Amino acid sequence: MSDLRELYQEVILDHNRRPRNFRAIEGANRHAEGYNPLCGDRLSLYLKVEDGMITDASFQGSGCAISKASASMMTDSVKGKTLSEARGMFEQFHQMVTGNADPLAHPERLGKLAVFEGVRNYPARVKCASLAWHTLRSAVDAKDEVVSTEAE
Amino acid sequence: MTSIASIAAPSQAGFNVRRIREDFPILRQTVHGKPLVYLDNAATTQKPRAVLDALTAYYSEDNANVHRGVHLLSERATQAFEDARATVQHFINAASTREIVFTRNATEGINLVAQTFGRTRLGPGDEVVISAMEHHSNIVPWQMVCEEKGASLRVIPITDEGALQLEEYERLLGPHTRLVSIVHLSNVLGTINPVQQIIATAHRRGVPVLIDGSQAVHHMTVDVQALDADFYVFTGHKLYGPTGIGVLYGKEGLLEGMPPYQGGGDMIKSVTFEKTTYNALPYKFEAGTPNIAGAIGLAAAVGYVTGIGMDRISAHERELLAYGTAALSGVPGLTLIGTAAEKSSVLSFVMEGVHPHDIGTVVDQEGVAIRTGHHCAQPLMQRLGIPATARASLALYNTREEIDALVAALHKVRELFT
Numbered sequence: 034m035s036d037l038r039e040l041y042q043e044v045i046l047d048h049n050r051r052p053r054n055f056r057a058i059e060g061a062n063r064h065a066e067g068y069n070p071l072c073g074d075r076l077s078l079y080l081k082v083e084d085g086m087i088t089d090a091s092f093q094g095s096g097c098a099i100s101k102a103s104a105s106m107m108t109d110s111v112k113g114k115t116l117s118e119a120r121g122m123f124e125q126f127h128q129m130v131t132g133n134a135d136p137l138a139h140p141e142r143l144g145k146l147a148v149f150e151g152v153r154n155y156p157a158r159v160k161c162a163s164l165a166w167h168t169l170r171s172a173v174d175a176k177d178e179v180v181s182t183e184a185e
Numbered sequence: 186m187t188s189i190a191s192i193a194a195p196s197q198a199g200f201n202v203r204r205i206r207e208d209f210p211i212l213r214q215t216v217h218g219k220p221l222v223y224l225d226n227a228a229t230t231q232k233p234r235a236v237l238d239a240l241t242a243y244y245s246e247d248n249a250n251v252h253r254g255v256h257l258l259s260e261r262a263t264q265a266f267e268d269a270r271a272t273v274q275h276f277i278n279a280a281s282t283r284e285i286v287f288t289r290n291a292t293e294g295i296n297l298v299a300q301t302f303g304r305t306r307l308g309p310g311d312e313v314v315i316s317a318m319e320h321h322s323n324i325v326p327w328q329m330v331c332e333e334k335g336a337s338l339r340v341i342p343i344t345d346e347g348a349l350q351l352e353e354y355e356r357l358l359g360p361h362t363r364l365v366s367i368v369h370l371s372n373v374l375g376t377i378n379p380v381q382q383i384i385a386t387a388h389r390r391g392v393p394v395l396i397d398g399s400q401a402v403h404h405m406t407v408d409v410q411a412l413d414a415d416f417y418v419f420t421g422h423k424l425y426g427p428t429g430i431g432v433l434y435g436k437e438g439l440l441e442g443m444p445p446y447q448g449g450g451d452m453i454k455s456v457t458f459e460k461t462t463y464n465a466l467p468y469k470f471e472a473g474t475p476n477i478a479g480a481i482g483l484a485a486a487v488g489y490v491t492g493i494g495m496d497r498i499s500a501h502e503r504e505l506l507a508y509g510t511a512a513l514s515g516v517p518g519l520t521l522i523g524t525a526a527e528k529s530s531v532l533s534f535v536m537e538g539v540h541p542h543d544i545g546t547v548v549d550q551e552g553v554a555i556r557t558g559h560h561c562a563q564p565l566m567q568r569l570g571i572p573a574t575a576r577a578s579l580a581l582y583n584t585r586e587e588i589d590a591l592v593a594a595l596h597k598v599r600e601l602f603t
Contacts, residue, residue, distance in 0.1 A: 036217070037546075037550050037601065040546070041543075041547075041601060046602070049602075071558065072541075072542050072558050072573060073558065073566065073572040073573050074542075074572070095540075095572050096540065097540035097541075098543045098602070099542075099543070101540075157546070158542075158546060161542065
């Protein structure tokens with residue numbers, strides 16, 4: 034079980050049980066849909082963007098613990114960030130879960146999100162962790178389309 | 186490992202699962218430090234030594250192209266390839282080797298029928314009847330040809346337990362029905378459909394029937410003549426054979442009347458730039474160099490299971506399914522999906538508060554390989570109102586102890602997520 038705890042860290046299990054920002058936003062001005070055809074996970078992401086800054090973020094949908102916790106923590110962490118900062122966070126998160134960056138090299142950049150580092154050892158689960166982030170990028174870039182984890 | 190019943194499975198006369206396991210080299214390994222418990226057999230089965238040896242022997246001793254060489258190796262390869270066809274013919278009790286077409290897999294068999302029989306028989310307003318429990322491979326090929334021809338799909342509904350609603354099926358059959366295409370054994374629910382009855386009902390209205398037997402042929406005796414199936418498709422790799430080889434059975438009269446599927450070598454009798462004469466059955470449907478080694482490997486797999494006896498295999502798997510059904514039902518928060526009266530080899534389930542994907546990852550760490558997801562049956566998932574299931578699927582080499590290992594792993598899942 035010790036190996037599994039690396040993937041399913043307590044923080045992740047907690048966000049899975051009690052996802053934050055699990056709602057729609059009245060007056061959201063950015064919205065994107067995410068879909069992982071491999072497992073059927075669906076995610077609706079809502080952003081309220083004012084003067085280039087994300088003032089509120091939320092999500093709805095169904096998914097596994099990794100994808101739900103990832104969406105929950107992501108929506109928490111992008112609040113108060115500019116769109117360009119959010120894009121940067123996408124890049125860093127993506128590099129971390131695909132094993133291309135060491136989160137400990139710049140711990141300040143991803144903060145709490147570093148709990149998803151263990152995902153890199155589970156190739157089948159990388160897309161679960163990155164679905165919310167792909168959807169965020171789509172909302173930030175204001176593309177009005179369903180993003181798929183298979184369209185990378 | 187907590188064992189809910191560590192007593193050895195009652196051994197049937199002549200069926201020694203320990204000895205059978207020794208025939209499968211891959212099963213000897215450990216994964217994540219635990220003995221491999223392979224319960225993803227509906228996705229693909231492992232291969233016995235007999236199949237591996239047949240492939241090695243073919244490539245080491247007989248490899249040559251078939252049906253054209255005058256040299257000895259080509260004669261031996263051709264003989265082995267055509268012997269494989271005869272082995273498959275006897276396995277499903279087809280009337281003739283002319284009715285056995287080698288394909289890549291079951292999917293290709295269905296596409297072949299859709300693109301030849303379907304394209305010539307379907308017109309605007311016509312209907313193809315399928316069921317709510319079909320794999321995408323028995324949905325999409327029909328959608329493609331229906332779209333092209335202005336025909337439509339009609340879908341037999343299922344009960345909440347996962348059985349076909351046969352009275353609805355009768356109602357769906359009408360003057361515009363041109364074909365019924367039904368799965369024999371559901372890959373998600375394990376339901377065994379009453380295909381003999383389904384075929385008889387369609388035949389009373391003059392409608393031919395295709396049966397997708399991918400999940401059936403390795404679990405039960407299949408006799409295409411007794412069923413009176415018009416087409417029957419299956420794949421080799423779920424029958425302990427290699428990937429890339431499958432079988433389309435078709436009644437000779439129907440196959441004769443169908444145009445070729447693909448053009449190329451082997452499927453022709455003579456070619457000029459003005460006119461090509463097509464080859465006789467079954468070669469008309471086998472364009473290009475076939476998967477010779479695959480066919481030989483498949484024949485070895487058929488020899489392996491028939492050597493043990495399909496009835497013995499069925500009995501072992503039935504006993505294991507009953508044991509597994511009882512064992513899984515005892516896991517708190519677990520719901521079995523697919524509880525039809527007639528079923529085999531598949532244990533699909535969901536667990537309260539845990540997504541199937543997470544179940545799959547946790548049990549994998551315990552050495553247990555299962556499948557999670559929609560199992561290429563998204564319309565069925567929608568009907569059941571769930572995004573996905575976890576699925577343990579059985580084969581002849583599985584044991585009660587392996588079911589116990591799955592159950593122990595599922596308790597760890599609950600420990601972690603609740």
